[in-house]
Amino acid sequence: MKVILLCGGQGTRLREETEYRPKPMVEIGGRPIVWHIMKSYAHYGHTNFVLCLGYKGNCIKEYFLNYEAMNSDITIKLGELRAVAYHDQHREQDFNVTLADTGQNTMTGGRVARVKRYVKDEHFLLTYGDGLANVDIDKLLDFHYSHGKKATLTTVRPTSRFGVIGLDLRGAVEQFNEKPLLDSWINAGFFVFHRSVFDYLDGDECILERAPLERLAAENQLMAYRHEGFFYAMDTYREYQYLNELWESGKAPWKVWD
Numbered sequence: 001m002k003v004i005l006l007c008g009g010q011g012t013r014l015r016e017e018t019e020y021r022p023k024p025m026v027e028i029g030g031r032p033i034v035w036h037i038m039k040s041y042a043h044y045g046h047t048n049f050v051l052c053l054g055y056k057g058n059c060i061k062e063y064f065l066n067y068e069a070m071n072s073d074i075t076i077k078l079g080e081l082r083a084v085a086y087h088d089q090h091r092e093q094d095f096n097v098t099l100a101d102t103g104q105n106t107m108t109g110g111r112v113a114r115v116k117r118y119v120k121d122e123h124f125l126l127t128y129g130d131g132l133a134n135v136d137i138d139k140l141l142d143f144h145y146s147h148g149k150k151a152t153l154t155t156v157r158p159t160s161r162f163g164v165i166g167l168d169l170r171g172a173v174e175q176f177n178e179k180p181l182l183d184s185w186i187n188a189g190f191f192v193f194h195r196s197v198f199d200y201l202d203g204d205e206c207i208l209e210r211a212p213l214e215r216l217a218a219e220n221q222l223m224a225y226r227h228e229g230f231f232y233a234m235d236t237y238r239e240y241q242y243l244n245e246l247w248e249s250g251k252a253p254w255k256v257w258d
Contacts, residue, residue: 001046001048001121001123001124001125002048002049002050002119002120002121002124002125003038003046003048003049003050003124003125003126003127003128004039004049004050004051004052004112004115004119004124004125004127005024005034005037005038005050005051005052005126005127005128005129006052006089006108006111006112006126006127006128006129007023007024007034007051007052007053007054007055007057007060007129007194008020008022008052008055008057008102008103008104008106008111009023009054009055009129009130010022010054010055011023011026011130011235013235013236014234014235014237014240015027015236017237017240018055019192021056021059022053022054022055022057022059022060023129023130023234024051024129024130025056025059025060025063026130026234026240028132028234028240028243028244028247029244029247029248029252032063032250033129033130033132033153033234033243034060034129035252036132036255037091037127037129037131037132038092038095038097039255039257040132040133040134040135040137040246040254040256040257041125041137042092042095042257043137043256043257044136044137044138046125046137047094047095047096047098048096049095049096049098050098050100050115050118050119051097051098051099051100051129052100052102052111052112052114052115052245053099053100053101053102054101054102054103054104054105054106054111055104057099057101060099060249061099064099067090067092068086068090069084069086070148071090071092072086072087072088072089072090072174073086073087073088074086074087075087087213089104098115098118098168098239100114100115100119101231102114102115103204105204105209106204107204107205107206107208108169108206108207108208108209109200109201109206109207109208109210109211109212110201110204110205110206112126112198112201112208113198113201113202113203113206114204115124115204116198119195119198121137121195122194122195123192123193123194123195124143124192124193124195125137125190125191125192125193126189126191126192126193127189127190127191130233130234130235131188131189131231131232131233131234131256132230132231132232132234132243132252132254133156133190133227133229133231133232134229134230134253134254134256135154135188135190135227135229135231137190139225140152140154140190140192140225140234141192142178142224143223143225144192144225147223149220149221149222149224150193150194150196150197150221150222151191151192151193151194151197151213151216151221151223152191152192152193152218152223152224153187153188153189153190153191153213153222153223153224153225154187154188154189154190154191154224154225154227155185155186155187155188155203155224155225155226155227156185156186156188156226156227156228157184157185157228158184158186158238185224185226187209188227188231188233188237190227197212200212200216211244221227228256229253230253232254241253245246
C-alpha cells in the first residue's frame with residue numbers, strides 16, 4: 001500500500017528553519033522530520049512512499065539521492081566512473097521512495113491528484129510531512145476496513161494554549177488546570193482513502209481539507225478514527241525546539257521503531 005506524504009508547503013511560520021530548506025527537511029535529532037514519519041509507517045510494514053514535492057523540492061531529492069553515501073561507510077576508486085563501494089547496510093534498505101514534483105503553488109488536494117498514477121492499490125495512506133504521532137497504523141487500517149466507507153481521517157483532542165482556572169459563583173479560584181485537553185476534536189491527518197477519492201480532487205487549486213472532505217462527509221463517506229495518544233504538528237520554531245527536546249531526552253513518543 002502506498003503512503004503519500006504532502007511535502008510541498010512553504011512553512012512560512014517556521015521561517016527560521018525553512019528559508020533555505022522545505023519544512024519536511026527540518027531536522028529533529030539530526031534527521032529530517034519526514035524521515036521520522038516514514039520510520040513510523042515502516043514500523044507497521046508500509047515502506048512504499050510517494051513524496052509530493054513543491055517548495056525547495058530539490059533539497060528532498062538531493063537528500064534521498066545521496067542517502068546511501070550519507071548513511072554508509074564508502075570506498076571510492078578515483079578515476080573510474082561509478083567505482084563506489086558501500087559498506088554495511090542502513091535500516092532503510094527496503095524503502096521505496098517516489099519523489100514527485102507536484103508544483104510550487106499547488107494546493108493539498110491538487111498535489112494528491114497529481115500522484116494518482118503512482119497509486120495502483122485499492123486503498124492508500126496519506127499524511128502531512130510536518131506532524132509526528134504514535135498512531136497505530138494497524139488499528140487505523142482495521143477501523144477503516146470495518147466501516148466500509150471511502151475515507152478515514154485521524155482526529156485528536158488539542159491541548160489548550162493557556163492554563164484554565166476553575167472559579168466558583170463568587171469568583172473565588174478553586175483550581176488551576178495547566179493547558180488541559182479540549183473537548184473538541186481536530187484533524188491530525190493520517191488518512192486512509194479508497195482510490196475512488198481521486199474522483200473528488202479537481203485541479204491544482206483543490207484544497208483537500210475543504211470541498212473534497214466536506215463532500216465525502218455530506219455523502220456519509222468520511223469516518224474519524226480517534227487517536228488518544230501523542231500528536232504534535234511542527235508549525236513554529238517553539239514547536240521545533242520542543243520536538244528536539246523530546247528526542248534528546250530519549251522520550252520521543254513517536255519513536256515506535258527499534
